[in-house]
Amino acid sequence: GPGCLVFVPQAKGLEYAEKIAETLEKEGMSVFLYERMSPGMLEKFRKGEYAVLVGIASSRSPLARGLDLPETVRYVVFAGVPRREMKVEVKECNPQKLLVALKALSPLLGERMGKRMASVLSSLSKVIPVRGELIQKLREADEGKTQLEGFAAHLRKVVLEAREILEEAMGDEELRKEVGRLDVEMRMEGGEWVFISPDADGYLQASGRASRFYAMGISRGVSIVVVDDEKAFSGLSRRLRLLADEEFEEYVPEKVKEEFEKVDRDRETIRRIRRGEVKPEVLDLLRSSLLVVESPTKARTIAYLFGNPAQRTLDGFTFYEVASGQHVLTVVASAGHLFDLTTLEGFHGVRKEDGNYLPVYTDIRRCADCGEQFTDHETCPFCGSANLRTKKETVELLQKLSLEVNEVFIATDPDAEGEKIGYDLYVVLSPYCRNIRRLEFHEVTRKALRKALEEPGGLRPSYVQAQVVRRIEDRWVGFELSRKLWEVFGKRNLSAGRVQTPVLGWVLRQTEELKRKIPVATVRLENGLVLRIQNPEGPPPQEAEITDLSTREEKVLPPPPYTTDAMLREASQRLGFSASHTMELAQTLFECGLITYHRTDSTRVSIVGMELARKFVEENYPGLSRPREYSKEGAHECIRPTKPLSLQQLRFYLSAGIVRIPQKLGPDHFRLYDLIFRRFIASQMREARILVQEFKVKVWGKEVRERRVVGIIEEGFLKVHQTLRVEGRVEEGSFRVMETKVRYESSVRPYSQGDLIALMKEKGIGRPSTYSKIIETLFKRGYVFEKGGKLFVTPLGRMVYRYLEERFGRLVSEELTRDLEETIDAIENGKIRFQDVLKGMEEEVRREISSSGNPLPPR
Ligand SMILES: [Zn+2]
The missing domain is CATH 3.40.50.140 (Rossmann fold)
Structure with missing residues (x-):
């Protein structure tokens, strides 16, 4: 029917557009083939004298940009997947063109050629624009006709470097494979490099001609894509999903007919509004x-x-x-x-x-x-x-x-x-x-x-009440205890809180435990096995005996996707990030729309999440997809990516402008994203099958049991998220001892921030919204310090804790703190009245504070 725009891909050119126009005319439709906008033509289109306008799809095309005829344009047909083509000669002399090509290529290269690429890009952008005659000179120099001097010589050097990078990148097999997984096509055609990428922006702009704003919202329109290139189409689909969460549907004539009925109803309404036949108060106006x-x-x-x-x-x-x-x-x-x-x-x-x-x-x-x-x-x-x-x-x-x-x-x-x-x-x-x-x-x-x-x-009032109670609790206990601390220690910047104090106690006890050292021997055997033995007995041994050896296959399930505590823990272990740094990074990733809400203690994966992972795994690791829900409870979800994009793909689509975020991300944002992405994808993949050895070793007067992973039979999720270390196999028998060392070590290790968070989770102290705040407070008050990623108590922290424990032991005890957290959860779930909780809390605070007696001088 009428009201149709036909867009022909740029690559197919005017000739193809003419052919389409001809064919349509033969079918009895009045067609106008446009190359340029003319006012007369639009008027005729509006009056219905032309049913179809045919033209080339390009973001510069006036038809794709400026046309605003909501009552006329009913549908848009793309006679081929809209895509962009860029061509660069192998012996390209125009620095402008080289710059565009390298810029398009650079996100694909990732870390490869990072520095070289950056320096070439910067030299190129410094030399442009270049006059035509200078480019001509470069061409002549290529042919060996002239020798260049001065700026022209410099220009040639820059151009040659750029070409070299381009050639190297295009010749890189690995890169071609990676690019193949993205949606860009690169090939060589008659002395030219050709890059083809789907044109999602152009598509949105052109298809938008059929859905325009009017008084009641956006008019309904139909957009049809004739698929002439599967790869370009799947690329376009992916880009539209990323840009606009839009999906294509299969062309089914009956469904399309239904759609067109709705389209025509909208057009009728628009016409009636224009003619003033609809009273404004009847309209369901845009809100x-x-x-x-x-x-x-x-x-x-x-x-x-x-x-x-x-x-x-x-x-x-x-x-x-x-x-x-x-x-x-x-x-x-x-x-x-x-x-x-x-x-x-x-x-x-x-x-x-x-x-x-x-x-x-x-x-x-x-x-x-x-x-x-x-x-x-x-x-x-x-x-x-x-x-x-x-x-x-x-x-x-x-x-x-x-x-x-x-x-x-x-x-x-x-x-x-x-x-x-x-x-x-x-x-x-x-x-x-x-x-x-x-x-x-x-x-x-x-x-x-x-x-x-x-x-x-x-x-939800119960959530508000829970938050208010948490705040009041902080205030009451915090202010009262802090006042005591000021009196006792004569310092105004000290503070105490119910939740932070037990955590300080853990660091203190661990710091103290570290001082107790025991002899630990390291023994290396002739078969390469290295053992650690606590409290070795007798003189250094000559031999060790391996017995009771068993080897078997085991299944290893992937770990569930991240909750807040698990994310903080692994970011601490794997990336060395502090808890507060990780929370800040995650906050930005969430606010930029790249991950789900990062304060959560649920491992639940929604259907949307499972589907996202399934698609990604099937595309990238065929046959390894295993959707898992993990938990059915609640509306909250695990921490996961919101887009099916690996780190490399995310970087690519960010720099291509397909994924748009309001803030520039730094390297640490990307590292955390990568961790979250891998852990989530792994959680939706097949288990791994591994080979495990268990055995006993008798050495230095002791018998120790050992268990080690000695082989991977099927990688499964380990392809994406490595959690195991594979060690060499051993056999039973007697083995010579090659080397022994004894050192006095403590039997415990100092806590990292990740360990503390694991402990908080285990003991029920702290919540997703408070884990990192608790640790931050301990730092801020000078109660703990960090060295080499490990936490130790300061003398001040020790004094403050001892004082609090002695005087307010009940108030700051682990049990009471755990009870408090559970109480606040219960308020949140509407199971107890917050007024009752406050009553109990006030009584307790007043009683404990008054019974603590006069302040003692610090020890
Ligand atoms: Zn100020």
């Missing part, structure tokens, strides 16, 4: 909404999920406006919490009325000079500056914006802290906009956000 998140990065990511947002500033705040389906969204960030407990009222900010506890919150202020945050003060208590910003300004801005919209969406992070920020927003915004809903999503992707917008919910 305007305010969407509030806590972080500016997340705000930008969300805004860019729906196209190119308009950026606005008001009263010094930045926010974004963007259209998504049925909403015009204004996206803005609260920049963290708005309110905190006051220090001026009640029992450390909690008033008591008629037996009820009323926490009194006030606006958070931030010193513009030193960056510290506080409440209540008119000048900065840290540096004395009067240059403050208060969250009142943020609240006023949000109230102003709320007045302009139909509804407000609260889209803070999906945990207790996010819920509390959400609740505060609700309280201050509800007088300005009655329609306030909560959006819950665990990944910042278009699909997840759309789903959340379709099913908005309410706030």
Whole structure:
């Protein structure tokens, strides 16, 4: 039918377009073949005198860019997969062209030629633009006709280097294989390098001609791609999934007919609106909404999920406006919490009325000079500056914006802290906009956000209460104990808290245990076996005996995907990252939409997650896919990538502009992403089969049991995430001792941050939202220090802990802390009343503090 645009791939050229036009005309359709835009032609198209416009697909094509005829254009046909072609001569002399080609190639190369590539790219960009006659001179020099001097000689050197890199890269077999797995085609054709890549941007722009904005949202349109190149099509599909979460469907005539009926209904409505036949109040108009998140990065990511947002500033705040389906969204960030407990009222900010506890919150202020945050003060208590910003300004801005919209969406992070920020927003915004809903999503992707917008919910008071109780507990115990510490130690910067203190105790005891040393012997046998023996007895041995040897096959399952504690642990072990560094990196990855929410203790994998892994594994490791759900409980999920992209692929699509994020990522972001990606993919792969040896060794008066992995029969998930070390096989019998050493060592090892987190998890102290904060506090207060990745207690930490344990042993005990964590969980799940918990807590704090007696001088 009419209202059709046909786009011909650039590579196929005008001739092909002419052929299509001819064919359609033979079928009785009125066709206009355009090369240039002309006003007359559009008018005729609008009136229906032309049914079809045929032209070349190109992002520069006026038809793909500027055409805005929502009532006329019904569908778009791509006569071939839209793709871009770039050609570079093997003996290319134009530095501009070489630069474009190398830039396109550089993300594919990864670490390879890193430095050389960077230096060539920088030399190239310094010499351009180059005049035509100079390029001609280079050509002549190629043919040996002239000798170059000065700048021209330098230019030639740069060009030759660039060509050399290009040639090396194109000749690299490994690289060609990797590129084959991506979606770019590289080949040599008559003295030219040809790069072909699918043109997702061009596709979106061109297909967008059939779905335009009008008063009720976006008009429905159909877009049909004739697949003439399977590889380019699968590349295009993947890019569209990454860019817009869009999927193609098979062309089924009956379904297409149904679609066209909907398309035509939309066109009819648009025409009636244009003719003024529809009264505005009957229209289900596009709704305007305010969407509030806590972080500016997340705000930008969300805004860019729906196209190119308009950026606005008001009263010094930045926010974004963007259209998504049925909403015009204004996206803005609260920049963290708005309110905190006051220090001026009640029992450390909690008033008591008629037996009820009323926490009194006030606006958070931030010193513009030193960056510290506080409440209540008119000048900065840290540096004395009067240059403050208060969250009142943020609240006023949000109230102003709320007045302009139909509804407000609260889209803070999906945990207790996010819920509390959400609740505060609700309280201050509800007088300005009655329609306030909560959006819950665990990944910042278009699909997840759309789903959340379709099913908005309410706030969860039990989560807010849990967060409030955690804060009050921090305040009460923290302030009271800290006051005692100030009295005793005469220092104002000391602090104590219920959760941090048992953890300090572990570090202290381990530091002490390290001082107790025992003899440990290292023995090397003639068969290469190295053994460690504690407390060896008698003189150094000449021989060792291996007995009871058994060899068997074992299955090894992949570890489950990351929860917060497991991620912190492995990032500490494998990458040497501190807990707070890992949390910051993960926060950014989450806010950029690359991983799911990173504060979680669930290993659950959603259907979306399993599907993502299945596709990736089948593409990259055929036959090794094993979808696993791990846990059925709850809405929370494990930490996993949101896109089926390995590190290398992610880098490629980032630099190609297909994956768009609001922030530049550093090397550590990529290392953590890689770890999360591998662990997740491995968790969805086949188990490994390994060979294990077990045996006894009698040596130096002792008998030790040994178990070691001596072979891998089937790699399975180990292909992606290595967790084993393979050692040499041994046999039974007597073996000569080649070397012995005895050293006095402690039988324990100092804790790393990862060990402490494992311990916290095991003992039920700390939660995904607090693990790294606890460790950070111990550092900040100077209670522990780190050396070579290991933690040790400081003299101050030792004194403070001993004092607290002696005077407030019950209050800071491991058991009570564990109970407290469980109580807060129970509030979150709505199983206990938070008022009752506060009552018990207050009584306990007051009793323990008053019974502790007068301060003693420190030991
Ligand atoms: Zn200050």
